[in-house]
Amino acid sequence: MVPLNFCTFEVERRTNYDVAFGFILIAVGMIFVLSILGWVAQRWLHSGNLAGIFSAGTQPTQGTFKSQLMPLVLLAPTLIILLLFLYYPSLDTVRLSSLLARLDSPGRTAFVCVDNFTRLVEPGSSNRDFINSFVNTVAMSLAIVIIGLSLSLFIATMAYLPIRGAAIYRTLLVWPYAISPAIAGIIFLLMFNPTGGIINHFTRDLLGLSIGWTNDPAVAPWTIIIASIWKSMGFNVLFYIAGLQNVPKDLLEAGSIDGANVLNRFWFIVIPLLSPITFFLIVTNTTYAFFDTFGTIDYLTPGGGPLQSTTTMMYRVYQTGIQNSDLGKAAAQAIVLFLMVIALTVIQFRSSGRQVTYGA
Known part of the structure; x- marks a missing residue:
C-alpha cells in the first residue's frame, strides 16, 4: 500500500491511542491559532488601526526612517539567524515527529502520522x-x-x-x-x-x-x-x-x-x-x-x-x-x-x- 503522507483516523487503520493523540495535536494547534487571532483582535480593538497591533503602547513612535528598506536591513541579520537556528529546526522537528526516520539511514523515511507519540504511552519497556x-x-x-x-x-x-x-x-x-x-x-x-x-x-x-x-x-x-x-x-x-x-x-x-x-x-x-x-x-x-x-x-x-x-x-x-x-x-x-x-x-x-x- 502506498502511504498517503497525511493522517487518517479510521478505526481499522489507527488504534485508540493514535486517534486520541491526533485529536490532542489538532486541539493544541487550534488553541494556538485562536490565541494569536484573539490577541490580534484585542490589539485591533484597543488601537483602532492596523499599525497599532504591533505597537508597544498607546503613544505613537517618534523615530522614523527615511528609507523603508533600512528597518529590514537592520533586522535582517537577526531574522536570518532566527530562521536558520530556531524556526527551521523547530518546524523540522515537527516534521520528523511524523516520520519513521533513522540516524543511520538518512535517505530512508516513512510517514507514520502520530505513531511516534503513541509509542510513548503504549504499554511496554519503551x-x-x-x-x-x-x-x-x-x-x-x-x-x-x-x-x-x-x-x-x-x-x-x-x-x-x-x-x-x-x-x-x-x-x-x-x-x-x-x-x-x-x-x-x-x-x-x-x-x-x-x-x-x-x-x-x-x-x-x-x-x-x-x-x-x-x-x-x-x-x-x-x-x-x-x-x-x-x-x-x-x-x-x-x-x-x-x-x-x-x-x-x-x-x-x-x-x-x-x-x-x-x-x-x-x-x-x-x-x-x-x-x-x-x-x-x-x-x-x-x-x-x-x-x-x-x-x-x-x-x-x-x-x-x-x-x-x-x-x-x-x-x-x-x-x-x-x-x-x-x-x-x-x-x-x-x-x-x-x-x-x-x-x-x-x-x-x-x-x-x-x-x-x-x-x-
Missing part, C-alpha cells in the same frame, strides 16, 4: 522508560527550584549584610554561573570520586560513611541536584542581592517601630517585595532544570545513572535520537518536553503572577 524519565524530570526540577531558590535567598541575605569584604564575597558567589554545566559535572565528578574525591574522603575517613554518590540509585539524583543548584546559585544570588538593595529602608524601620522582629520583617516585608524577582527566577530555574542539566548528568552519571535514576526527559531525547538513532521518536519526545515547559510556564504566570507585588 513506555516505562519514558514515564520514568518524566518522573525524574519533575522530581529533580522541583528539588532544584525549591531548594536552590531558598538557599540562594539565604546566601544573598547574608552577603547583603554590611561586612568587611562584602563586594569580594558577592563576586565569588557569582563565578559558578559562568561555568558550563559540563564543566560543573567534571568538577563534582572529581569531588565525588570514590577513591580520591574530597567529599568521599570526608564522609568515609572522618564520618565512617561509605556513600555511592554516583552509583547508588537513591543517591545519584541528589548528586545531580546538588551540582545543578551550585551551578545556578550565582545567577539567583545576583538577582536577590539586587532586589534586597531596592527594599525601602523606611518600610523596615516602620515595621521595627511597630514591634516586628527580624523574622517578621523579613517574612511580611522583604519577601513580598522580592516576589517579582522570585517569580522570574522560578521560570528561569525551571527551564534550566529541564534543559541545562543535560551536561551535568552526562559527565556525573554517564548513561543516565544506575537504573536510569538520573535520566531526565532531555537526556532521554539524546539517548533515543543519538545513541539509538531513532530520530522520529526523539522528535516526538522533544515536542512533548517543549509542550510541558510551555504549559508549566503558563501555569506559573497564571498562579504566581497574581500574587506578585510590584512596587513598595
Whole structure:
C-alpha cells in the first residue's frame, strides 16, 4: 500500500491511542491559532488601526526612517539567524515527529502520522522508560527550584549584610554561573570520586560513611541536584542581592517601630517585595532544570545513572535520537518536553503572577 503522507483516523487503520493523540495535536494547534487571532483582535480593538497591533503602547513612535528598506536591513541579520537556528529546526522537528526516520539511514523515511507519540504511552519497556524519565524530570526540577531558590535567598541575605569584604564575597558567589554545566559535572565528578574525591574522603575517613554518590540509585539524583543548584546559585544570588538593595529602608524601620522582629520583617516585608524577582527566577530555574542539566548528568552519571535514576526527559531525547538513532521518536519526545515547559510556564504566570507585588 502506498502511504498517503497525511493522517487518517479510521478505526481499522489507527488504534485508540493514535486517534486520541491526533485529536490532542489538532486541539493544541487550534488553541494556538485562536490565541494569536484573539490577541490580534484585542490589539485591533484597543488601537483602532492596523499599525497599532504591533505597537508597544498607546503613544505613537517618534523615530522614523527615511528609507523603508533600512528597518529590514537592520533586522535582517537577526531574522536570518532566527530562521536558520530556531524556526527551521523547530518546524523540522515537527516534521520528523511524523516520520519513521533513522540516524543511520538518512535517505530512508516513512510517514507514520502520530505513531511516534503513541509509542510513548503504549504499554511496554519503551513506555516505562519514558514515564520514568518524566518522573525524574519533575522530581529533580522541583528539588532544584525549591531548594536552590531558598538557599540562594539565604546566601544573598547574608552577603547583603554590611561586612568587611562584602563586594569580594558577592563576586565569588557569582563565578559558578559562568561555568558550563559540563564543566560543573567534571568538577563534582572529581569531588565525588570514590577513591580520591574530597567529599568521599570526608564522609568515609572522618564520618565512617561509605556513600555511592554516583552509583547508588537513591543517591545519584541528589548528586545531580546538588551540582545543578551550585551551578545556578550565582545567577539567583545576583538577582536577590539586587532586589534586597531596592527594599525601602523606611518600610523596615516602620515595621521595627511597630514591634516586628527580624523574622517578621523579613517574612511580611522583604519577601513580598522580592516576589517579582522570585517569580522570574522560578521560570528561569525551571527551564534550566529541564534543559541545562543535560551536561551535568552526562559527565556525573554517564548513561543516565544506575537504573536510569538520573535520566531526565532531555537526556532521554539524546539517548533515543543519538545513541539509538531513532530520530522520529526523539522528535516526538522533544515536542512533548517543549509542550510541558510551555504549559508549566503558563501555569506559573497564571498562579504566581497574581500574587506578585510590584512596587513598595
